[in-house]
Amino acid sequence: MNATTLPKPPRVGLVSLGCPKNLVDSERIMTKLRADGYSMSPDYAGADVVLVNTCGFLDSAKEESLEAIGEAIAENGRVVVTGCMGKEAEVIRARFPDVLAITGAHQYEEVVAAVHEVAPPIASPFLDLVPDAGLKLTPRHYSYLKISEGCNHRCAFCIIPNLRGDLASRRPDAILREAEKLVAAGTRELLVISQDTSAYGVDLRHATYPLKGGGEVRAHMTDLAAALGRLGAWVRLHYVYPYPHVDNVIPLMAEGLVLPYLDIPFQHASPKVLRAMRRPANDAKVLQRIRSWRQVAPDIAIRSSFVVGFPGETQEDFDYLLNWLEEAQLDRVGAFRFEPVEGAAANALPDQVPEELKEERYARVMDLTARISAEKLAAKGGATLDVIIDAVDPESGGASGRSKADAPEIDGEVHLRDAGALHPGDIVRVLVEDSDEHDLFGVPVN
Ligand code: SF4
Numbered sequence: 001m002n003a004t005t006l007p008k009p010p011r012v013g014l015v016s017l018g019c020p021k022n023l024v025d026s027e028r029i030m031t032k033l034r035a036d037g038y039s040m041s042p043d044y045a046g047a048d049v050v051l052v053n054t055c056g057f058l059d060s061a062k063e064e065s066l067e068a069i070g071e072a073i074a075e076n077g078r079v080v081v082t083g084c085m086g087k088e089a090e091v092i093r094a095r096f097p098d099v100l101a102i103t104g105a106h107q108y109e110e111v112v113a114a115v116h117e118v119a120p121p122i123a124s125p126f127l128d129l130v131p132d133a134g135l136k137l138t139p140r141h142y143s144y145l146k147i148s149e150g151c152n153h154r155c156a157f158c159i160i161p162n163l164r165g166d167l168a169s170r171r172p173d174a175i176l177r178e179a180e181k182l183v184a185a186g187t188r189e190l191l192v193i194s195q196d197t198s199a200y201g202v203d204l205r206h207a208t209y210p211l212k213g214g215g216e217v218r219a220h221m222t223d224l225a226a227a228l229g230r231l232g233a234w235v236r237l238h239y240v241y242p243y244p245h246v247d248n249v250i251p252l253m254a255e256g257l258v259l260p261y262l263d264i265p266f267q268h269a270s271p272k273v274l275r276a277m278r279r280p281a282n283d284a285k286v287l288q289r290i291r292s293w294r295q296v297a298p299d300i301a302i303r304s305s306f307v308v309g310f311p312g313e314t315q316e317d318f319d320y321l322l323n324w325l326e327e328a329q330l331d332r333v334g335a336f337r338f339e340p341v342e343g344a345a346a347n348a349l350p351d352q353v354p355e356e357l358k359e360e361r362y363a364r365v366m367d368l369t370a371r372i373s374a375e376k377l378a379a380k381g382g383a384t385l386d387v388i389i390d391a392v393d394p395e396s397g398g399a400s401g402r403s404k405a406d407a408p409e410i411d412g413e414v415h416l417r418d419a420g421a422l423h424p425g426d427i428v429r430v431l432v433e434d435s436d437e438h439d440l441f442g443v444p445v446n
Contacts, residue, residue, distance in 0.1 A: 013047030015320035018055025056084035141425030186303035229257030269324035270317035303332035304388030309358030311349035377435035412438035
């Protein structure tokens, strides 16, 4: 009997730049292309077309995107560009006239149509299959779950609303269906992302939607987080702005439905700078609220990011920030030096801070927060924690993973010795033996 010879599917190479939100877009595009019979190429040489999903958040990110396009042109020559920089097609065309097509962020159909034109798909029932949960670019055991797109705020340093538009929330029943599929396919940790998670559902007027298997869910962060928590995977909330109703998700953390982890970008502490930044939920009582969150969920880990050197930031404002950080004792802190992004309102503000001063302030914030992090991690010595395994090293017998306080890529890790026969995605109890500024070291216990 002759075996059926399958036609060779066209191969797509992918370069995905930028934030997790862009990664989710890449996953969606690749899922659709896989469903259309394409396969992925791990290198430029084997690709019939290379897709570059760009980021245009900062000028430095734009430059990185342009470099990636240039590399793909030089190595392969058949390049389709998508993502945030799609808004600036003229800039791309001026530098790389040979780019075959340019589409903007979230224009899945357009990107897929462009790929179809450049490397036509071969219809085959053998190639048209796609895993039920879609094709994922993250490891199988954790998945980003995008709940909304865009943002209704207009922070002075940010151009995301120009690039991605106003808030557009996904229906909560669709999000839950996607999450159920992911969990069924092996996801043990759901990372909830958006530009502004606390605002989820505002545009849907927080309406209630029926669920397929019975019951209903309201388009609201608290209700969605609780429903996701019932799926049995870890649920981690990112980009939560400190609106008053955030207080209502903390009891879900205490109950164990949602991880005791809040990624909450404060950006500054000085009320004057926050006003100039036009930050949402600029609440002078944040320190008090952090204290009350810790009373409700004592093991809550709080991650935040801060901008130093924003125009008009005086020494007094900066000292205020340092004192505030000392008081807040945040678990994880990322700091950025203010960078004028083309098109951002802050660029026109008076009293821009000189670069050397920005550097100095950045270094001081990093030193202080590294010290606080080291102290907080040292206090975990002797404790036992749940750790999700990300990678194992059969040679050394060790493994690395993350505690509930650590999001992938941005926070610290837990390094294990004598990890035996663990696999990525296993969740194990670990005795903490040592720590440094960012990571923990330990051994699995029964
Ligand atoms: S909240 Fe501010 S920083 Fe965040 S996406 Fe919206 S405008 Fe940008």
